[in-house]
Amino acid sequence: MKFVALVSGGKDSCFNILHCLAQGHELVCLANLYPPEEDNDEIDSYMYQTVGHNVLSLYEKCIGKPMYRKPILGSSSNQNLEYNKTDNDETEDLYKLLSTVLENHPDVQAVSVGAILSSYQRTRVEDVCSRLGLTSLAYLWQRDQGELMNEMCQSEMEARIVKVAAIGLDETNLGMTLQEIHPTLLKLNKMFGVHICGEGGEFETTVLDAPFFKYGKITIVNKEIVKHTNDDVWYLKIKVGFEAKTPRIAEIKDWSDFIVEPPLLTETFQALYDQMPVLDIIDKEISIVSKNVWTWDQNVYEQDELIYISNLVSSDESVEGQIIDIFSKLKEILIDYKLDFPNIQSSKLLVNDMANFANINSIYVKYFTKPLPPARICVETNLPKGIHAQLSVVVLKDINSKNGLHVQGRSYWAPCNIGPYSQAISDKNSGIMRISGQIPLIPKNMELSSYDKVLSSVLSLQHYDSIKDVTGYKHNLLTICFIKNESLVEIVSNLFEEYISISDEDNKSTKNLVIVQVTQLPKNADVEWGGMCYRENNQYISYESDSEDEEDIKKLVKVSYIDTLSDFKFEDKDVFYEIYGNPEKLTQIRTQLGEFCKYEIFPVVQAFDKVSRNGSKISIVEIR
Known part of the structure; x- marks a missing residue:
């Protein structure tokens, strides 16, 4: 299917694009929602990552696909897990954004979204997709976070930490690559249950380069550490530049080289399959009984x-x-x-x-x-x-x-x-x-x-x-x-x-x-x-219980x-x-x-x- 990629600049939305490409889907364009005030990097949206949003201005140039962007004008008016259309909710900003995409690309059939565990985010994207006749592609959904982070670190994707909000993480971790912070995340996960992929809001990332960045990558020109109103939250304000590179798209024969597709059967069910006896299965003709004339x-x-x-x-x-x-x-x-x-x-x-x-x-x-x-x-x-x-x-x-x-x-x-x-x-x-x-x-x-x-x-x-x-x-x-x-x-x-x-x-x-x-x-x-x-x-x-x-x-x-x-x-x-x-x-x-x-x-x-x-x-x- 031809798809539009919802991108926040974070690792999840970009890594899901790789999985969509590996499954044979065609990237047509990108879409992003950003804070209405240019200088406001963090608006605490329930739905969207906004830290480092200025990086998205260069994605179109790096990837060679059109980018559609709209401001986040709504708020989290409807906070129910299951979403129904609600006026002035930030989900309706997504509906307007994807409607604009379809006006310009009526052949788009699907939407790439990087949800891993967040049902709140997933249900809202799916609601918008349903209303617009689109299919949500969420290949990271319910993946094991340890396995997923390993795969991201090996994917040739350059993602850097731009926000931290978890025990054991502080301003010294800002700017680190996934590979650099990975050992720390494993340790914090074991000690405090910190989500390795940041699904509990522990950290956010910005992707500066990826295998589908055909024409160039993003460089950090200047950065400033900002302390959030919460004492344990820091984020980076960054200024970025564009660094051209020789187009490599012709070299990529198989996008699956950059991802690891999980097996069809989990380890448990593969074991069940392996221990099933080998039987000579002969289909028997179905004997259809004469249908009765009465109803119950x-x-x-x-x-x-x-x-x-x-x-x-x-x-x-x-x-x-x-x-x-x-x-x-x-x-x-x-x-x-x-x-x-x-x-x-x-x-x-x-x-x-x-x-x-x-x-x-x-x-x-x-x-x-x-x-x-x-x-x-x-x-x-x-x-x-x-x-x-x-x-x-x-x-x-x-x-x-x-x-x-x-x-x-x-x-x-x-x-x-x-x-x-x-x-x-x-x-x-x-x-x-x-x-x-x-x-x-x-x-x-x-x-x-x-x-x-x-x-x-x-x-x-x-x-x-x-x-x-x-x-x-x-x-x-x-x-x-x-x-x-x-x-x-x-x-x-x-x-x-x-x-x-x-x-x-x-x-x-x-x-x-x-x-x-x-x-x-x-x-x-x-x-x-x-x-x-x-x-x-x-x-x-x-039935045999003695409990009264x-x-x-x-x-x-x-x-x-x-x-x-x-x-x-x-x-x-x-x-x-x-x-x-x-x-x-x-x-x-x-x-x-x-x-x-x-x-x-x-x-x-x-x-x-x-x-x-x-x-x-x-x-x-x-x-x-």
Whole structure:
């Protein structure tokens, strides 16, 4: 893609440009926001680095690409982590800047941004990109800071310290190169937890030269140390000059020579992949059962601070008509409870034919326009005859308990979510997080993995784990694995067993796994992982627990597998049931579900017992 690089002059924004170039993207121009007062180097912006901003005046000459600059006129009016358009906020200055870029370069498709850990910065850039139809490229996002600093020091990028604001750093460190200050940062990180890349605001840098500086580099002509109003903060006021150099761009055959691309699998998941048994995987033809002519009852169940709205379908003849009708029904139920669409924590969208997904999604997206849309699982499966889609949602009564992760920029970390769904949405009241279905996409380019099925299964599970890790919800409560072909049952079952043994070995409840076969997955993927997790400080109490302290019991989840009606009784009025099975099996339990029983029906090709690997069962998930 052709991209504009947001540059502050700092190491992160410049190093991300190198990664964008290494991924084959084309740098078209640069963009920068600067303090409105020329002599004011430090305005304490929540969003933008401003120290050393005068250096940016020479970037156009050094790089040979046009630079677009605008003053920062707004303030930090909206300090919420998730950003919504807000008048007089400094984020709107970025919107105006990138709008100007698009007016002059309508072929620009993406924006390079150097965010590493700052969700505050990331969400604002992504909001602006979303409004302008651009893709955020953030290849430093969630990278290990120790590894990243090592790579920066070896990248032929000259970056010097222009501001310090951390214990152990003072005015004597100003002007140092990254290579010179690196040992000190390692020491301070070990002693005091100082961020090696300065992500806690410990220091800021100015890049004077980089491999993509084609025509010249910047020299410091004069410098003055300035003490900030805070006693422990110093920065440099610098005057700079331009030093021409022989253009070297023709020498650069491969931009990847200047960066280190992290491996597709982390060390942990590479080890999981390496120990998977070599199996002779033979795809079996999917046996599509004849589709039934009946539909399940619409269900609404209020459970503490949650509302389960399940099995929403429509009899309208057209695909579009059914989706509009389904959402009309959902809206009416939400209004009855004095709630709205932002209260929805997660959704399961079942479609009869994935070819209709684009039409369905174009309507779905209109109902989720606020930050943090619900986590979503979407699969093609055995819906009743004439039913194009079925929707079930979990709704939070308390919107203030909602939190989550919605990363929309490309990185090496995990797939971005550009559509109307978040990677995960948590409920602070229950301590439970629901994670969207994860398929084996390659994060850096969002292409579906073409590797073998075992590696693809490991990769998509790694994406699931990455979301758990970054959110802190590291303990499994319920994991659902959707597969397209029965040949993957043994692979994903073995993989999950090994994964649990290393990721959550002290928690017996993590063995809750449901494996189901469906007819199609997004992008024709072979496997998709989704589920529910919880934080360590929300202790999960198993069904066998002797604890009588109800305050300790946040959620209870139990998975059962049945063959016949006599194997299970739906007798508990305080439990919500998720029921997975092929339509013929589900028909058998239809009369057994009493009026009091609240449930979500998930018709599939087959449901598998992870122990016996035997299909044609019914998987029943009890959520207490």
